[in-house]
Structure formats: structure tokens, C-alpha cells
Amino acid sequence: MWPFRRTFRLKDTGLLNGFTDWHSHILPSVDDGVRSVERGLEILDLYAAYGIRQVWFTPHVMEEVPNEPARLRERFAAFRARYTGGIELHLAAENMLDGLFESRFEAGEVLPIGKNGNHLLVETSYYNPPVDLSGVLERIKSRGYYPLLAHPERYMYMGRTDYERLRTRGIRLQLDLFSLAGLYGDDAREKAEWLLQRGMYDAVGTDLHRKEICVEMGGYRLTRSVIGSLERIIRDDTLNR
Numbered sequence: 451m452w453p454f455r456r457t458f459r460l461k462d463t464g465l466l467n468g469f470t471d472w473h474s475h476i477l478p479s480v481d482d483g484v485r486s487v488e489r490g491l492e493i494l495d496l497y498a499a500y501g502i503r504q505v506w507f508t509p510h511v512m513e514e515v516p517n518e519p520a521r522l523r524e525r526f527a528a529f530r531a532r533y534t535g536g537i538e539l540h541l542a543a544e545n546m547l548d549g550l551f552e553s554r555f556e557a558g559e560v561l562p563i564g565k566n567g568n569h570l571l572v573e574t575s576y577y578n579p580p581v582d583l584s585g586v587l588e589r590i591k592s593r594g595y596y597p598l599l600a601h602p603e604r605y606m607y608m609g610r611t612d613y614e615r616l617r618t619r620g621i622r623l624q625l626d627l628f629s630l631a632g633l634y635g636d637d638a639r640e641k642a643e644w645l646l647q648r649g650m651y652d653a654v655g656t657d658l659h660r661k662e663i664c665v666e667m668g669g670y671r672l673t674r675s676v677i678g679s680l681e682r683i684i685r686d687d688t689l690n691r
């Protein structure tokens with residue numbers, strides 16, 4: 451094997467030591483993620499074994515899954531009361547940019563993300579942008595939030611020029627770590643590597659929905675150059691500042 455093709459298992463890279471997972475569906479029974487408290491706690495034990503230090507729960511909020519912030523806060527408090535481990539747990543949301551978001555945002559009913567609470571994690575359909583993507587991102591910014599776009603590499607309708615335009619306009623991008631392992635196909639992996647090499651990501655998350663993936667993830671293989679780029683983002687830790 452050529453040296454530049456050498457790969458390393460995620461759990462041996464040191465990247466997860468002190469890692470903050472900025473995107474997860476571990477809060478039980480609120481979306482298509484984890485189904486039970488027990489399963490959620492098991493995942494956190496696996497996270498602790500990987501060395502992960504902080505986790506943001508980011509349940510879906512969308513027209514099909516209209517989680518209300520107040521109810522999510524209650525569910526989060528109940529879950530946290532059951533957790534006795536050492537990982538810092540936080541609550542935000544993954545906001546689909548649909549009509550529900552527009553009305554909730556107008557009413558100030560959103561769950562921000564980041565140490566200073568000045569980011570909003572947002573997503574779109576994988577196939578089509580919302581009618582007025584540009585407008586909604588500007589409205590988010592005009593209220594003092596950084597839009598943080600989840601897994602940009604997985605949107606089939608987005609290409610390199612779109613990413614460059616978004617970054618120029620002050621939109622922040624969040625890598626789905628598993629895109630690099632090929633979980634979402636070659637196209638998503640190639641886009642992720644392209645964005646990563648250009649330093650265009652500000653945060654990293656797993657978008658974890660199931661315990662099985664959590665067990666497997668330690669074995670995901672990454673190249674040396676990908677590891678180096680990831681180290682820089684994790685060290686910069688933009689959202690924790």
C-alpha cells in the first residue's frame with residue numbers, strides 16, 4: 451500500500467478525545483433517532499469510551515415532526531436527570547427550513563446552538579432547496595444568528611459554487627463526520643473532502659441516529675490528510691468560543 455493511501459481507524463486517531471459532537475439524535479423518542487432512554491444512555495457510555503466530552507442533542511424540528519421547544523426542554527431535563535456520566539449534554543435543534551420554521555422563528559421559538567447561543571442549526575431537503583433559501587438565511591442573520599448548515603455535502607442540488615457563495619455570505623457549514631467514511635455515497639464523500647481541504651467547515655457532528663452506528667464508528671477509516679484537516683477544525687472549535 452502507498453504511504454499516502456494509508457488509513458487509520460477513527461478511534462485510533464485521537465480526534466474523538468475531547469471531541470464535541472455538534473449534531474445528534476440521541477434524545478429519545480422525539481424524532482427518527484434513538485427510541486428509548488436506555489439506548490440513549492448506552493450510546494453515551496460508548497461516547498465516553500471514545501473520549502467524547504460534549505454532545506449536542508439536535509432533534510428534528512419540521513412540519514412532519516413539529517417538536518415544540520418547551521416540550522424538548524422538558525424531555526431533555528428528564529433525560530439528563532437519568533444520566534450519571536461525565537459528558538456535558540446540551541440541547542439545540544436541527545431546523546428544517548420550511549413554513550413551520552418561518553413562523554417559529556418569527557415568534558422567537560427556536561433552540562439555538564453554540565456556547566454563546568448565536569447559531570441556528572438548519573437543514574433543507576436533500577433534493578431541492580426551499581423556495582427562498584437566500585431570503586431565509588438573510589432573515590436568520592438579521593436577527594443576530596449565524597446560520598449553521600447541517601451536512602452541506604449531502605445536498606444533491608448543491609455544488610462547489612453554492613458552497614463558496616454560502617461561505618462568502620457568512621453562512622457556516624457543519625460536516626457530517628460519517629460522510630467522510632462514505633456512509634452517504636461517493637458524491638457526498640468527495641464533496642466533504644473538497645470542503646474540508648479548503649477549510650470551509652466550522653463544526654463537526656455525527657448526525658448519529660442509532661447505537662449500531664455508534665459501535666461501528668470507531669472503525670471508520672480516514673486518510674492522514676483528512677485527519678489533519680479535521681484536527682484543525684476541532685482545535686479551532688469556533689462554536690465553543
Ligand SMILES: [Fe+2]
Nearest residue numbers: 473475544657
Ligand atoms: Fe440530523
